[in-house]
Amino acid sequence: MSKQNQQIQKQKSSGTDTEAQNKKATYNQESKIRTWFNKNKKIVSGVLLIVLVLAVGYLNRDLFFEEEIVVEEERPLVEVTNPEIQDIEKKATVIGSVDPTERRIIVPEVAGEVKSLYVEEGDYVSHGDLLMELDDGDYQLQLEEAQANLDGAKAQLENAKKGARTGERKEAETSVERAREAKEQMERELERVETLHQDGYASDQELEQMTLQYKNAKEQLRAAEGYKQSVEEGARDEELDALRSQIKRAETGVKLAERMIDRTKITAPVDGEITMVDAEEGELVGSESPAFVMLDPDSYQVLAGLPESYVNQVSDGETVDVKIPSALDEEFEGMIHHVGQLPPEENAKGYPMEIELTPEIEKQVRAGMYTQVNVTIEKSEDALAIPQHAVVEEEGETGVFIVDESTENQQVQFIEVKTGINEDGYIEIVSGLSEDDLVIIEGFQEIEQGIRVDATEMGDDS
16 A cells, blocks of 8 residues: 555544544533433523513513503594575475366356257357246246336326226226236245256246335235225325335336346357356256356466465465476476365365466467466575484484584584475475584584594595
């Protein structure tokens, strides 16, 4: 073996011995440590515990050191607004219909049998046109009797002035007999009219007129008897005056009979359209029920039923909003022409309210069209108003939540208020608020008295 190889071998042997020595030394050192740890285990555990406590204490040093902590408070966000000054109205909708302005209900002035009927529904007639005739036979007889009484009264006066002659006594007796027959005829006619009146076919006026004719007939009989007596005894001034009065009464009887005949002819009182005919030829019509209804087809109004709770809150001349859906797309303004004092029917609850229409509107509507009328039943000018939904109930009290800026950090307060009328989502505040108050209108569902909030004003997008 060469000298060089021997040196290399020697170095390897030496390195191996050194490594072995190092491992042995490390082992011995670890053994000493384990032996020391085993002997001092309690001390080591105590030291570790102290270190752990100090570490935890450092991490949670606030437990050992008093320090003020500031936590950011989360406040509810609310929207606020100031009360507004505005005119506010309370309206009510009532139902009505288009109605002819010029409506005429035609009732015969006398009762009788229909002799001739000249019109039917839908006919257009002019003022004075003949609509219907009643049988005037009985009234013609009354006229003849009244004329005879007049002639007799005139003759009696002439004879009384001339003085009694031989034939005058006979004539006086005849006058008495004729007057007695006329009185009996009037008595029968009065009984007939009284029966018709009881059955609803004769008016109070007709009964009064017939009663008057009966009284005239009795007076004429009395006058005839007086004339007869004057013929027999000779006429005196008082008797002549009585005969003159008899003539005047007889003339009145003639005029009444002629008027009754005229009333059997029913004519149109105005120009217009016949919209109802309640009569037929040969039937009996009375003086208490309508026989015809006429209207002016070019003149209309709105007729609505006003409930009794509103009738004292509206008056003639006020304006209303009117809508006629079948004729006009938009509502328009009308004026109250008249509010009736009585309902149109006995059991009706609405009072008739007439609303004028302009000529332009009249051209576009027809009778009977459905109508809605918005009537102002209460009004408050320069009222303090807030959105209606901001008014809430809190422990039985009506009020609003406000943000009190006079307190620190915008605290919420509940304010009791008194409310008035409301319109279009706004309500009048009669008392409890001022214009400067900030009323919560959104977000108040999650708030209560005394809490702090963040407030943004209505319409503020920032």
